[in-house]
Amino acid sequence: MSQSNNNALHLLNNIRTESVQSEPIPDILARIGTELQNGGVRAPSLPFAAGDTTAGTETELQAAVAGQRGDVDLPLAIEESVYFAAIARRAAAGEAPRSAVSGLERFLSRNREQVWENSWVRFPRRMLSPFADRVFTADLRANKSDLASGERSDAGRFIALKDGEQWLRLPVSYLIKLALADAAGTSAHPAIRATGERLMGHFLNDNTSPETFSFHVVTTASGSGPGKGVAREKAIRYLLTQLLIMYANTAFGLSANGQRAMVYLAPHPPVRQKELNGLIADSFYRDLFMSPCLSGWDRGEEKHRYMHLCHQVLSRSRLNTVAKLRDAGIIQNNLVVLPSVSDVSLANNGTHLSLGSLRLGAALDDPSSGFTPHHEKHLGDLVIKATEHFLPLFVGTYTAAPYRLGFTDFHPERALGFLPHELDYTHLRMLWRRWRKKARLSFFGNVITPFGPEWLDRSISRLFGLTGDVVPDFRLIDYLVSLLSTTRSPALDGRVGNGDRLRRDLAELGIFDAQMSVYLLCKLREKHVVGFSGFEGRHYSLFESFEDDLGGAADLQNLVILFAYKLMAEGKLSHRDIPDNPVIESERRQIFFAAAMGVPTIYIRRATRNRLLRSILERTDGSRQSRRYPGYLRVRVEEYRRALVRTLMTDGADLIEMLGMKERMEELTARLELPDRLTAAGRLTRGILAGTGTRSAMATPAADFNRGAESFYRQGLRFRHLSEALDMLEERLTALDRQATEGDSSTATLLADLTGGGGGASYLRRVRRDLLDENLPAESLRTVIALVIASIANDTEHAAARINAHKVRHLQ
Numbered sequence: 122m123s124q125s126n127n128n129a130l131h132l133l134n135n136i137r138t139e140s141v142q143s144e145p146i147p148d149i150l151a152r153i154g155t156e157l158q159n160g161g162v163r164a165p166s167l168p169f170a171a172g173d174t175t176a177g178t179e180t181e182l183q184a185a186v187a188g189q190r191g192d193v194d195l196p197l198a199i200e201e202s203v204y205f206a207a208i209a210r211r212a213a214a215g216e217a218p219r220s221a222v223s224g225l226e227r228f229l230s231r232n233r234e235q236v237w238e239n240s241w242v243r244f245p246r247r248m249l250s251p252f253a254d255r256v257f258t259a260d261l262r263a264n265k266s267d268l269a270s271g272e273r274s275d276a277g278r279f280i281a282l283k284d285g286e287q288w289l290r291l292p293v294s295y296l297i298k299l300a301l302a303d304a305a306g307t308s309a310h311p312a313i314r315a316t317g318e319r320l321m322g323h324f325l326n327d328n329t330s331p332e333t334f335s336f337h338v339v340t341t342a343s344g345s346g347p348g349k350g351v352a353r354e355k356a357i358r359y360l361l362t363q364l365l366i367m368y369a370n371t372a373f374g375l376s377a378n379g380q381r382a383m384v385y386l387a388p389h390p391p392v393r394q395k396e397l398n399g400l401i402a403d404s405f406y407r408d409l410f411m412s413p414c415l416s417g418w419d420r421g422e423e424k425h426r427y428m429h430l431c432h433q434v435l436s437r438s439r440l441n442t443v444a445k446l447r448d449a450g451i452i453q454n455n456l457v458v459l460p461s462v463s464d465v466s467l468a469n470n471g472t473h474l475s476l477g478s479l480r481l482g483a484a485l486d487d488p489s490s491g492f493t494p495h496h497e498k499h500l501g502d503l504v505i506k507a508t509e510h511f512l513p514l515f516v517g518t519y520t521a522a523p524y525r526l527g528f529t530d531f532h533p534e535r536a537l538g539f540l541p542h543e544l545d546y547t548h549l550r551m552l553w554r555r556w557r558k559k560a561r562l563s564f565f566g567n568v569i570t571p572f573g574p575e576w577l578d579r580s581i582s583r584l585f586g587l588t589g590d591v592v593p594d595f596r597l598i599d600y601l602v603s604l605l606s607t608t609r610s611p612a613l614d615g616r617v618g619n620g621d622r623l624r625r626d627l628a629e630l631g632i633f634d635a636q637m638s639v640y641l642l643c644k645l646r647e648k649h650v651v652g653f654s655g656f657e658g659r660h661y662s663l664f665e666s667f668e669d670d671l672g673g674a675a676d677l678q679n680l681v682i683l684f685a686y687k688l689m690a691e692g693k694l695s696h697r698d699i700p701d702n703p704v705i706e707s708e709r710r711q712i713f714f715a716a717a718m719g720v721p722t723i724y725i726r727r728a729t730r731n732r733l734l735r736s737i738l739e740r741t742d743g744s745r746q747s748r749r750y751p752g753y754l755r756v757r758v759e760e761y762r763r764a765l766v767r768t769l770m771t772d773g774a775d776l777i778e779m780l781g782m783k784e785r786m787e788e789l790t791a792r793l794e795l796p797d798r799l800t801a802a803g804r805l806t807r808g809i810l811a812g813t814g815t816r817s818a819m820a821t822p823a824a825d826f827n828r829g830a831e832s833f834y835r836q837g838l839r840f841r842h843l844s845e846a847l848d849m850l851e852e853r854l855t856a857l858d859r860q861a862t863e864g865d866s867s868t869a870t871l872l873a874d875l876t877g878g879g880g881g882a883s884y885l886r887r888v889r890r891d892l893l894d895e896n897l898p899a900e901s902l903r904t905v906i907a908l909v910i911a912s913i914a915n916d917t918e919h920a921a922a923r924i925n926a927h928k929v930r931h932l933q
Contacts, residue, residue, distance in 0.1 A: 138616050141495045142696075146689045149500060152492040153484040155690050162690040164775045168478035169683040171779050175477040175653065175924070176347035176675060177335035178355050181470035182362065183387035184293035184331050185835065186240040192379030194290060195240035195409070196229050204405040224400045228393070236835070238391035239329055239410050239468065242296055242380055246280070246287040248373045252306030253299050256321070257289070266419045273422050275413065293366075293382050294331035295415045296373075298324040300365040303372060304906045310871060313907050316914040323358075325417035328428055328467040329410045331384055333358055337917035338477075340924060346679045346780045347476065348672035353849050354916070355472075356667040359386075360846035361909045363839075364902055367892075372899040386842060387834035388522035388596045388662040390468035392827055403463030407432055410468065427636070428467075434634040435601060436464040438542060441631050443534050445541035449549050451533050458532045458573055466539075466600045471662050472520075472671070475646055476679055477655030479927045485648045494649055499615040499696075500689065501645040504656065506613050506699040507685040508643050509709050510733060512660055513758065514681075514765050516716040517593035518792050519674035521802035522662040523809065523830060524595030527823035528582035531562060531589060532571050539601040540714060542632050545707035548724075551750070552711060555720045560590035590719075591818040591826070593802040596662045597717040603642045603710060604633060611701035612639060642713065656682055660713070665804045665838070667845055676785050683780075684773045698732040705731050715758050723761075724753040740764040762793055809833045840893065847889060853912040854881035860915075871911060881908045 141149070147157070156166040164170055190196045199205055205225060211217035249257065261279070264270040281288050291299070298321050305317020325332040336358055339350040366384050370376045398406055407429055414424040439460045446452040484492035530536055533553060540549060562569055564585045571578040581587065592598070606612045607630075610622040620639045627633035641659065648654040658678050664670035688694035699705070708725060715723045724747055729735060738744060738754065741764040747753040770777065770786055777786055797803040806818055813829035815821040821829070858880040861869035876884040888905065891897045897905070 138495055138499075141493075141499045142615065145692070146500065146503075146695055147692050149492070149496050150686070150690045152490050152496070153480055155686075157690070161775075162687055164687070164779045167683060167686045167690060168480045169476065169655075169679055169686065170480075170776075171345060171781075172341055172343045172927075173478055173480050174341045174347050174679050175479060175655070176339040176341070176351045176679075177475050178351060178671075179332060179334040179473040179475075180355060180358070180386075181328075181330045181332050181472070182384045183238065183391070183470055183834065184240075185236050185238045185383045185385075185391075186242055186293065187234075187236050187381040187383065188379045189235060190229060190232070193237045193240050194243050194380075195237040197243075198241070198409060199225065199229065202405065202408075204401065221400070225397075228397055228400060232393070234832070236383075238394055239293075241290055241292050242369075242375055242382055243281075243283075243288050243290050244373045244375055244378060244380075245283075246289050249289075249299065250303045250307050253303040256302040256306075257299060260295075260415045260421070263422065264420055275422065275425075278413065279415075291415075292326060292331075292412060293384065294324070294326045294412060296369050296382060297331060297362060297365050297384070298416045300369040300373070301361075301906075304365065304368050304903050305910060307903065308907055310874065310907070312867075312871065312914060313910050316910050316917075320361075320910070320913065322417065324362075326412040326414045326421075328431070329412060330468065330470050331362075333362060336913050337920045338924065340920050344779070344781045346676035346782060346785075348674075348676035348679075348785070349668070351474070351675040352667040352672035353853075355671060356842075356846040356849045357853070357909060357913060357916075359667075359842060360850055361906065361913075363843055363846075364892075364906050364909065367895055367897065368899060368902045368906065370895075371902065383835065383839075385835050385839040386470070386663055387831060388470055388594075389524060389599075389827075389830070390465040391831060392824075394468060395465050398463050398465050399461055401463075403433075403436060403461075406463045430634060431637060432464065432467055434637060435466055436462055438601065438632050439464045439466070439539065442537070442539065442541040445546075446533050446537065449541065449546040451537075451550060451553055457534050458571075460534060469596050469600045471596065471659070472664070473657050473659050474661060474671075474675055474678060475653075475655060475657040476675075476682060477646065477653035479924065481654035482648055483927075485654055494647060495617055497647060497654055498617050498645065500686075501647070501654075501656070502613040502615040502619075503689065503694065503696055503699070504682055504685040505641065505643045505645060506696075506709075507688065507694060507733060508656070508678075508681050509713065510737060511681045511765050511769075512642060512713045513716040513762055514677065514789070515658075515660060515674055516597065516713060517719070517796070517802040518762075518789070518800050519670045519677070520594070520661045520664055521800070521805050522594045522596035523591060523802055523806045523818065525589065525591050525818060525821065525823035525826035526560075526595075527589040528562070528587040529571050529575060529578040529589075530823065531557070531560065532573075536598075538598040540598060542601060543603050543605050543707075544711055544714065545605070545704050547704070548707045548711040551724050552715060552718070552720060555715070555722060556590070556718055559718075559720055562587060588819060589823055591806075592717065593719050594662050594717040597660065597714065601640050602660065604640050606701070606703050606706055608703060611703075611706075612641065613706075614701040615696055642710070663801070663805065663834075665801045665808075665841075667842065667849075670801050673785055673788065676780065676782055677789065680769065680773065680776060680780060680782060683776050684769060687773065687776060694733065699734075700730050705729070709734055712756075712758060712761060716762075720758065722755055722757055724750050725756055727752055727754050737761070737764050737768055740767050759793065766790055766793065805830075805833075805838075808837055812837065843893060847885070847892070850909060850912060851882050851885050853916070854885055854908060857912060857915060858882055868911075868915075872908075875904055875907050875911070881911070884908070 156163040186193050208221050212219050212222045261272050261276045262270050263273050301321050305314055308314050323334055335354055339354050341347045366382050411428050414421040418424040484490040607626040610626045612623050624635045628635040644657040646655045646657050712723050741760050743760045744754045744756045747755040792799040809830045812833050813821050861872055872881050
C-alpha cells in the first residue's frame, strides 16, 4: 500500500474514532438491541446476559520426565552439547573458572527425585503407527499449508540414529499430539478418527510448556453462567491429556526405555530450571527449553524464532527494571544482584479464560445494525478498565500460586519482578515499603534488606531471625502480566490502533518489542481478528479445583463484564469516569498486585479522578487518612474486596438473579471471610504443607516449601485433578448411555463396539482404579481415549446447535 493510501486510511480511522467517541454510549448499545425500561436497563438485552455468553480456555501445563540421568533427554542433551564441551575445555585450560563446569556437574548428579522438568523424550520411530508417522512427517514441512515445501531446516534435531535405527527426539508437548494421532488413528470408528484428527490442532507447542485450548465453544443456557460448562470442558481436556501421556509411556516404549513423561498443572518455573538458567548462556537455555513449535502453526520455524524474540525481549526487559528501581529511589546504592541475562519467566504456566458475546458478534456481522469495530473497541476498552477494579476478587480467592521468599530473595531487583514496568514509581515505592513491613524485614525498628553476597545474607538471616515471606500468587509478580501505558499512548482509551502505538513507545524505552502482542490483565478479543467479540482474562494462575475454582471464576468474570455493560447502558460509566493516564492506571492495578503479594493495605489519592474507584471506596469500611502520605487514603485490601462484593450484590442484584448466581456470591463472601480454609491459596498451601510435614508456610524454609509445592503439584494435585475429571467424564458417559437407550442407534453401536456392551459409564468404573494407578495397558487406554473423544464429539455437536439456534433467532 502506498504512503498516500496509508495516510488516507489513518485519517479515515481518526474520523471514525472521533465520531464514535462523541456518541453517547447508551445510544451505541441501543444499536445491538439493549433496551431501557423504568429508568434502568432490561438485563436480558445486555451483552453477556444469560444465554448470550460463549466461553473457552487456554491452559499451559508443566511437563516433566522422570528417569535416570543416562536415560532422559535433558541431562543427555547437556552432556552431549557443544556448550558443555567448550566450557569444560576452557576450564581445563584455565580460561574459565572451574565453577562453571562443577555447577553443571552438580546439576546433573544431584537430582534426588530424578525428575527433569521440561525435558524432551527419546524413543524408536518404529513405535509410531503408520498414521502417526505420517502426521510427524507432515509436521516436519517448512510450510504445512504447502505440500511441495521441503523439510524445516532444523528437522535433524528431531531424528537421530541409535544402534542403527531411527529414534525420535521430541518435546512432551508434541508427544501428546502424536499419542492422539496414534490412539485415534488406529480406531475402527470413522467418527473417533475424524474427531481425534480435529482435536490434534488443539495441542500446541508454544513457549516452553505444553498448551491446549478448548475443544469446543462452551455455551450458556438461560438462568446460568458459563462456569459449569467451562469447568467440565477443561477437566475433560485435562483428562484426555493425561490419558495420552499414559498411552505414550506405554505404546511408544518410553517406560521400557527408562523414561516416564508427566504433565500437570503448576504455575511457577521449576526451581531446578532456575538453577540451570544461572549456569548456562542464554542462547543455550533457548536451545534446551524454547519450543520448536512443531504443532499449531503452518510455519513452525517462524513461530520458533518469534519465541526466541520473546525470551530475548523479556530478558532485556528484566535487566532494565534495575534502572527503574534506582530512578524510583528503591535502589539507593550500587549493591545490587543483577538479574540473569536469561529470564525464565516464559516457563510460568497459567490459564486464559475467554468469554464472548453472541449479541455483539451478531451485530458486527449485520451491516444494518450500524455497530462497527470502532464501536466494539470504544466499548471494549472501557469494559476492561472497569473490570480491572474487580480483579482483586480473583487473586488468591479462585486462583493462586503460593510461593516462599527467604530473606536472601528480598533484593528488590529480584523480589519485585516486572513491577517496575507495570506500576507508577509512587505506587511501586508504597508497595515495596508495605511488603517489607509485612515480611518483618527489620530489627529494633531498622529495616534490613540483603546486601548481596549470599553467605553474608544467610548469616544475617540466621542472626536476626529474618525468614522472609509467603505470597499468595508470586506468578503475577514474577511475570510481565500487564504493561503500563505511556503518557502519550494509553492502551485503553477506546481508540483503534492504541495498542500499536503503545508497543512502539515501549520498544523505544527498551521495555518491549513492537512485534509482540500487548500484555494486559484482561484483553479485548476483536471479532475481525479472532472470530468472536469478547474478553480474555489472563490473570489466572492455578486452580485447586476445576468446578469450584475455575467454575466460580468464570461465572464471576462474566458477572463483572456484564455489570460494566449495565453501568454503561444506564449512562453511569464512560471513558471520562476512568481517565487514561499512567498514574490512574497504576492506581487501580496496585490493588491487584497487593492482593497477589498478600500486602494488607494500599494507598489511594483522596482526590482521585477515577470516579468508579471513588464510588467503590465509599463502600469500603475502615479507610482513613494516611499519616505517612498526605492526601492519600489508607485502604485495607480485604475491606476493598468486601466493598466490591457489596457493589455487585447491590447495584447488580438483577444480574445475579438472572444468572442464578446467588449461591456463587454467598460462597465468594465465605471465601473472603475464611481465606485459610476456603480460598484457592489456602487450600493449595495446606496441600503443600501436608507433603512437607510442617505446620505453616512461614515455619518452612523457603527452598523446602517451594520444592514441596512442585512435588504436590506433580503428585497430589495431579491425582486430585484427575479424579475430579473422571467424575465429570462418568457423568457425561451416563448421559451418552441414556441417549443410546432412548433410540440413538449410532451412539448405541459406538458404545457397544468400544466397551463390549454394558455402557461407557460402567466400563469407566471398572477400569478407574487401574487408570488412577497408571496401570492400564495400551489397549484399555485406547478404549478410554475413544470414550472421551465420543463425549467431546457429542458436546461439540450440542454447542454448535445452540449457537446456530441463536443466529437463527437473531435473523428473525
